[in-house]
Amino acid sequence: MATDIEIARAATLKPIVEIGASLGIPATHLVPYGHDKAKLSAGFLKSLADRPDGKLILVTAITPTSAGEGKTTTTVGLGDALNAIGKKASICIREASLGPCFGMKGGAAGGGYAQIVPMEDMNLHFTGDFHAVTSANNLLAAMIDNHIYWENTQNIDVRRIVWRRVADMNDRSLRQITTSLGGVSNGFPAETGFDITVASEVMAILCLSEDLTDLQKRLGDIIIAYRRDRSPVFCRDIGADGAMTVLLKNAMQPNLVQTLENNPAFVHGGPFANIAHGCNSVVATKAALKLSDYVVTEAGFGADLGAEKFFDIKCRKAGLTPDAAVVVATIRALKLNGGAAKDQLDQPDLARLTSGCANLGRHIENVKQFGVPVVVAINHFTSDSEEEIAAIKAYVEATGTEVVVCTHWADGSKGALELAEKVVTLANEGNSQFAPLYSDDLGLFDKIETIAKRIYRAEDVLADTKIRSQLDQWEQQGYGHLPICIAKTPYSFSADPELRGAPNGHSIPIREVRLSAGAGFIVVICGEIMTMPGLPSKPAALSIHLNEKGEIEGLF
């Protein structure tokens, strides 16, 4: 079979104005970026307010493994299949980061015959949104240091600056640095560092803001530092929120592109799925709901982290009510979860598959806890045996859940028609009784315990006095109503990445808590979380180049 980039290059793209027209967007309200990408104008977004919303479908997955699940591929395949059966459907996914693109991760635009195009643009600068986030984040950093350099009228404690710089790059050397060396004219030496752009609170804010006014308010709410008396200094205290909003003005407008089958896809925003909520923007999702009868979107990592945050942070904050959820699984990944070795995945292994199914079962249960109807999509690989497919079907059906085998990677929409039909039925039965897992007014520690016990199935949450009193303090300061954003390994329900399957009785140790006051959530860090990746020994960048025809090679 052809590679992803060969398939993408062979696609016949329609002019983006035609894709927009299929959703009823006038060409004058599409701000073009090339002939095949466009942003929706701010004015057009406002004009949609009174329209009814379409159905919202979440695509989530089992616990991720190195075998891959194909969540984005399934999102794209389902979107194409919904269109193929005559429904007006849009796809909403996140934008890609440059860092992993030059490191080792595959492209973020789906794969095989279920891709969003132009894939080169998707994986490179796209419409510049991430660069705008980088600029806004780093303007704030420069203004903080500049404020201190001149008069420091806010009395910022130089040791307690919490705002870090970002770069859209995998660059381990920048994780921990000392700045302002070289004497008086360079400022006050300080220990700080860079995160990757997707880890910036500005990215989370962009993705949760309703409009530019809300964006500026949230940017102003960012806590940048503390004074000696431990009182917080906000972004607006040093007057950076206005200029940051100006830098993000265009980035707030959702991007419209298309699938290989010329169906509309909104690709907008890309917050990290650990220290942030890991979903595409609220603005894009809401616009898509106004413009389509079905909107297929995805959340980061497995359902324990991604779907939980989608429901408890994004849907709660934006007032979204999902109508159905698809849990994606592959037989290979379930075998890994059941204890198979990575080099044995091509061999049928019913015992390990059955054991690994517990992981899938747990995720199904979890999603149903939010009141959202579930269908399971088995993303088919050629190595899957008939017996294995039968076993997994039997397992899922025994949980009272429908299950479909999909071949969209090889077949495009034709491979996901049955999934599309099931999703339509599920969404239209009106059985969704969506509610977040916990109420706003529960205590912060109780919220953490609720997630840990009901979703991760942990025995307890370990937190020392310092962390508990920090949570108390935030409650007293008026942040008690915020939801929780847990940063934990995605490779296990527990905090131990080696503990696959469906563990029970483990403890979730809290290492650190952080207040993202602008984004509007409390980050609870359990274990080591990397916010600036490094490049591998043979980075993808070594093979990325232009061929003789001027086409890009080496993206995948």
Add this chain to the structure above:
Amino acid sequence: MATDIEIARAATLKPIVEIGASLGIPATHLVPYGHDKAKLSAGFLKSLADRPDGKLILVTAITPTSAGEGKTTTTVGLGDALNAIGKKASICIREASLGPCFGMKGGAAGGGYAQIVPMEDMNLHFTGDFHAVTSANNLLAAMIDNHIYWENTQNIDVRRIVWRRVADMNDRSLRQITTSLGGVSNGFPAETGFDITVASEVMAILCLSEDLTDLQKRLGDIIIAYRRDRSPVFCRDIGADGAMTVLLKNAMQPNLVQTLENNPAFVHGGPFANIAHGCNSVVATKAALKLSDYVVTEAGFGADLGAEKFFDIKCRKAGLTPDAAVVVATIRALKLNGGAAKDQLDQPDLARLTSGCANLGRHIENVKQFGVPVVVAINHFTSDSEEEIAAIKAYVEATGTEVVVCTHWADGSKGALELAEKVVTLANEGNSQFAPLYSDDLGLFDKIETIAKRIYRAEDVLADTKIRSQLDQWEQQGYGHLPICIAKTPYSFSADPELRGAPNGHSIPIREVRLSAGAGFIVVICGEIMTMPGLPSKPAALSIHLNEKGEIEGLF
């Protein structure tokens, strides 16, 4: 009078496809960025090769002062006036950096009624070219550190990495930093720093490259570090040139926008005018020459630095032959050059004006040394008295040079019609006998002396043995044919910024020499050169914001 942004906002922009059509560019070959900006497609650029070239007009200026000269304003006014008298004329200028925009510098899109629009976009992210340069520069930095982290097969001496990171931001805290702190997994601690993006050698390379093939070759030629045996390590030795080229693919395509009077302007590239050559891209200038009968372009700083580098670096390397030059002066700036106090510039002061005219006279002589015919444009201010205007006219005419008073800032093209007529006459007389100041085969130190003596009118060049032997070594290594790029204060012909007017007999002390092997020039640093600016105590960012209508305020 209205502010620049008010004038810009009130302008009636034509769709960029109409501007392109006026130059004969088919809409399919314009890659749109919004409705009023576009890039020229790579294929279209290639198709132009066999067309004849239009006339190339350089706009340069007297020694800059805080009073301002209006070089960009004159470039735009002249371009509009050429169109107004029926000529097919295009403008070529540099893109703007975000750093000064949030610091204290005015916008980079002209001013008054001689502006390029959309000015907000021009001064913010524009079409993303600078972000692409930042990404390519910093990918190389990350790949260098990653190469060392894993195996360091190139045996890079960690103490001798010369490649720095960049940010498009005024951020003094990043000038000197220590990276890779925090232990083994973060790499080898190193002293380094950030420059502003316009100071990146990648920016200079982008602006001097003929096409993507040339771009990749030059990127590969960058010297990134040295080994213990002092042999250079090139960018291509660690395999970064391919991925960098991919990141810069779109950035290599010139951007088309328009003036307030709907005439075409190519705005592309923006290398620093001190450690680089300070001109817009070769690709844009060449495309404009193929598409127009007259191309008006500008160079950075005063003619001693800007025009000299335009002639000796850009024109030499790209095979361009300028047909005429405009030297811009203002009466206010000449009075400052003649010793007037800054708060006295509104007062007529013939004595100081006459004294300051020596500065103008010197620049006229210098430009004529390159064989290029000169006309002087007096950029008119309302405070200029009739006597002062008469005095400056008399001075210039006595040098055998034509002089015109222009009011394009207040009047648009109508204020520069006479200048346009003179420029047309000058360019069509065919009197240009352009030649660079020195030949390729002159020794490197002799080249430096030639510029210092003939342009700066210095008595001598001071350089210690270390610098002279470095130059010798580069000659032995095959870099002796390169032109010189002098980084010196722009505020004086000398290396002392306080020495205004037309000083003689001074010494030019060389502090450092650097080899920009990819860009293809030797940088000679005379005095302190800042490659990362800081923000002022009241940065412009404090006033930049969106108003109730969602329009950008505070850019100027």
